[in-house]
Amino acid sequence: MPTIKDVARKAGVSVGTVSRVLAKNDTVKQPLRERVLKAMAELDYSPNLTARALRTNRIDVLGLIIPDITNPFFAQLAKGIEMEAAKRGHSVMLSNSHDDPEAEAVQVTALCDRAVRGIIVVATHGSQVRRAVDLPIVSLDRRYGDYALVATDHFDGSGKIADHLHALGHRKIAYIAGPMSMDVAQQRKSGFVSRIEALNTPEDPIELTLHEGHFDYDSGEEIGHRILSGPQRPTAIAAASDQLAIGVLRSARDLKVDVPGELTVTGFDDITLASLVVPRLTTIRQPFEALAISAVERLFNSAEKEPGDEAIAGDLVIRETSAPPPGAKSL
Amino acid sequence: MPTIKDVARKAGVSVGTVSRVLAKNDTVKQPLRERVLKAMAELDYSPNLTARALRTNRIDVLGLIIPDITNPFFAQLAKGIEMEAAKRGHSVMLSNSHDDPEAEAVQVTALCDRAVRGIIVVATHGSQVRRAVDLPIVSLDRRYGDYALVATDHFDGSGKIADHLHALGHRKIAYIAGPMSMDVAQQRKSGFVSRIEALNTPEDPIELTLHEGHFDYDSGEEIGHRILSGPQRPTAIAAASDQLAIGVLRSARDLKVDVPGELTVTGFDDITLASLVVPRLTTIRQPFEALAISAVERLFNSAEKEPGDEAIAGDLVIRETSAPPPGAKSL
DNA sequence: CTGAAAGCGCTTACAG
DNA sequence: CTGAAAGCGCTTACAG
Numbered sequence: 001m002p003t004i005k006d007v008a009r010k011a012g013v014s015v016g017t018v019s020r021v022l023a024k025n026d027t028v029k030q031p032l033r034e035r036v037l038k039a040m041a042e043l044d045y046s047p048n049l050t051a052r053a054l055r056t057n058r059i060d061v062l063g064l065i066i067p068d069i070t071n072p073f074f075a076q077l078a079k080g081i082e083m084e085a086a087k088r089g090h091s092v093m094l095s096n097s098h099d100d101p102e103a104e105a106v107q108v109t110a111l112c113d114r115a116v117r118g119i120i121v122v123a124t125h126g127s128q129v130r131r132a133v134d135l136p137i138v139s140l141d142r143r144y145g146d147y148a149l150v151a152t153d154h155f156d157g158s159g160k161i162a163d164h165l166h167a168l169g170h171r172k173i174a175y176i177a178g179p180m181s182m183d184v185a186q187q188r189k190s191g192f193v194s195r196i197e198a199l200n201t202p203e204d205p206i207e208l209t210l211h212e213g214h215f216d217y218d219s220g221e222e223i224g225h226r227i228l229s230g231p232q233r234p235t236a237i238a239a240a241s242d243q244l245a246i247g248v249l250r251s252a253r254d255l256k257v258d259v260p261g262e263l264t265v266t267g268f269d270d271i272t273l274a275s276l277v278v279p280r281l282t283t284i285r286q287p288f289e290a291l292a293i294s295a296v297e298r299l300f301n302s303a304e305k306e307p308g309d310e311a312i313a314g315d316l317v318i319r320e321t322s323a324p325p326p327g328a329k330s331l
Numbered sequence: 332m333p334t335i336k337d338v339a340r341k342a343g344v345s346v347g348t349v350s351r352v353l354a355k356n357d358t359v360k361q362p363l364r365e366r367v368l369k370a371m372a373e374l375d376y377s378p379n380l381t382a383r384a385l386r387t388n389r390i391d392v393l394g395l396i397i398p399d400i401t402n403p404f405f406a407q408l409a410k411g412i413e414m415e416a417a418k419r420g421h422s423v424m425l426s427n428s429h430d431d432p433e434a435e436a437v438q439v440t441a442l443c444d445r446a447v448r449g450i451i452v453v454a455t456h457g458s459q460v461r462r463a464v465d466l467p468i469v470s471l472d473r474r475y476g477d478y479a480l481v482a483t484d485h486f487d488g489s490g491k492i493a494d495h496l497h498a499l500g501h502r503k504i505a506y507i508a509g510p511m512s513m514d515v516a517q518q519r520k521s522g523f524v525s526r527i528e529a530l531n532t533p534e535d536p537i538e539l540t541l542h543e544g545h546f547d548y549d550s551g552e553e554i555g556h557r558i559l560s561g562p563q564r565p566t567a568i569a570a571a572s573d574q575l576a577i578g579v580l581r582s583a584r585d586l587k588v589d590v591p592g593e594l595t596v597t598g599f600d601d602i603t604l605a606s607l608v609v610p611r612l613t614t615i616r617q618p619f620e621a622l623a624i625s626a627v628e629r630l631f632n633s634a635e636k637e638p639g640d641e642a643i644a645g646d647l648v649i650r651e652t653s654a655p656p657p658g659a660k661s662l
Numbered sequence: 663c664t665g666a667a668a669g670c671g672c673t674t675a676c677a678g
Numbered sequence: 679c680t681g682a683a684a685g686c687g688c689t690t691a692c693a694g
């Protein structure tokens with residue numbers, strides 16, 4: 001590999017001059033600059049990034065720590081981050097924490113040692129911040145330590161679902177929340193409940209029943225079964241996640257309850273499966289792109305005033321599982 | 332950040348000595364070593380990896396270029412690679428080529444400039460290798476240039492499916508291949524066909540019809556429809572991918588053809604959806620882990636004799652979509 | 663505008 | 679066994 005020295009010799013200039021044309025911003029006179037450019041081309045020279053990093057003490061790499069790249073949601077995030085970083089000429093270093101706080105701590109340290117430009121972390125459950133680091137860090141989706149968080153506006157999204165259901169005419173609704181130990185689950189639930197409460201009037205009352213499960217298919221199926229076999233069957237079930245909702249869909253199929261004819265079902269997240277399932281699921285689409293862009297942006301603007309948390313709204317995606325309740329007047 | 336110099340001063344030794352205890356292998360006498368260790372601990376020292384890299388001209392980072400991390404298959408691969416790299420104390424730098432040969436070329440160059448230890452690339456379609464690089468490179472799943480390829484043994488896997496179908500008693504089989512422009516599709520098809528041919532005897536003849544589609548749900552649904560509406564309906568349909576197979580499943584549901592009672596359906600890949608779909612799909616599980624491990628291993632052993640391609644066998648996963656043909660004697 | 667030189671933080675022969 | 683010193687390939691004041 002040719003070095004800056006080789007280029008300098010070939011062009012008959014000093015290494016300082018070569019470095020200056022590399023930096024572009026400086027004013028190297030035309031004739032010299034051309035000789036240098038020519039020499040670089042002929043030698044197929046490209047600067048040693050490691051040396052540059054050592055000298056300037058900064059490297060154009062971002063660190064990303066996520067629980068599991070195999071989770072489609074995180075994969076989407078990772079893709080968005082990689083693209084946004086690439087736009088700025090940065091690469092991204094990826095680590096899977098496997099939702100293990102221990103591993104996460106090690107990875108944060110490793111990234112610090114590599115002196116990356118900054119780190120984006122989707123925290124594990126129960127992650128602990130070891131030592132203070134000097135790098136900019138931003139939490140994404142799930143908060144890491146005390147660092148500012150960029151996340152979907154779960155409260156708002158659930159509210160949109162509530163509005164949608166209400167507008168469709170549903171007045172007998174069941175909500176299946178995620179585990180209350182999780183922030184997301186709480187936020188989604190309270191967004192839904194508070195919107196319903198706001199919509200609820202004495203003249204046009206809404207019946208809302210609350211259930212709690214885990215964010216997975218089986219939980220949805222089990223709870224769906226229970227709700228649908230019960231005496232007072234609701235006309236709509238809003239689930240706190242797509243996985244829950246898809247479980248509900250299964251239970252409905254099992255019990256021969258027609259969706260959306262007899263029952264409306266909604267989810268949250270818009271995982272790939274949501275549009276693959278039959279009928280296709282009405283849900284809230286998480287703003288992957290906006291989340292990724294904002295997180296990367298913060299790393300680059302970290303010099304500025306410490307920005308607070310950011311909640312980004314997701315869009316309501318109306319598909320085939322939501323419709324007016326049976327017997328409703330057509331709209 | 333404290334440097335090696337600070338440690339040396341604090342311990343009252345030379346930087347060379349500190350460096351030697353860092354390297355471990357060397358013999359620094361006990362008393363000195365302890366003083367150094369103590370100084371490092373007190374200063375919370377960790378070596379500057381960039382400086383080390385510049386000096387030693389090697390960095391403990393692997394490059395990974397894949398078409399799209401959002402594709403579950405690639406995500407699995409990426410995860411395996413990251414874990415295997417971590418075991419060896421290496422990080423991985425991830426790039427999405429978006430199946431764009433142009434972007435891919437840029438990314439290879441970028442990784443070379445960063446002087447990573449080696450690069451694993453899942454090639455785009457029509458990727459072209461620009462200039463020769465001095466780093467070890469290995470192709471994964473899809474060949475990049477002339478570099479050795481580590482991939483699933485598609486031929487073998489399809490043969491296993493053929494065996495499975497034959498053993499169940501199916502003698503009237505349809506095979507839906509992927510697009511013949513793709514190597515994988517060809518290999519899977521020829522693996523299936525040649526196995527069937529081997530099994531075919533005058534006394535116990537097999538009827539095999541061949542179809543060609545794309546690797547997606549719609550294609551499977553469309554072709555499935557055609558096959559199942561035709562006059563000579565087969566008792567089994569082997570699809571070249573899970574997506575195709577799931578499309579077939581849909582068409583069967585549409586046409587009220589019971590799976591597996593009246594029709595056996597099989598896929599290839601074992602995507603997540605394969606075990607989520609109802610009934611759950613019988614398929615060939617790609618050996619993600621083994622693929623990842625082998626690819627990483629090759630990067631580390633690249634000094635040794637140039638190894639050739641490697642085809643790793645996947646396992647047959649028997650689930651609910653395969654059964655003896657209707658009217659078969661019970662086994 | 664350009665060159666000579668120092669220095670980023672390490673590692674590793676070379677002496678002793 | 680340990681220290682002094684060179685050097686990895688850059689960038690950037692400092693002179694001129």
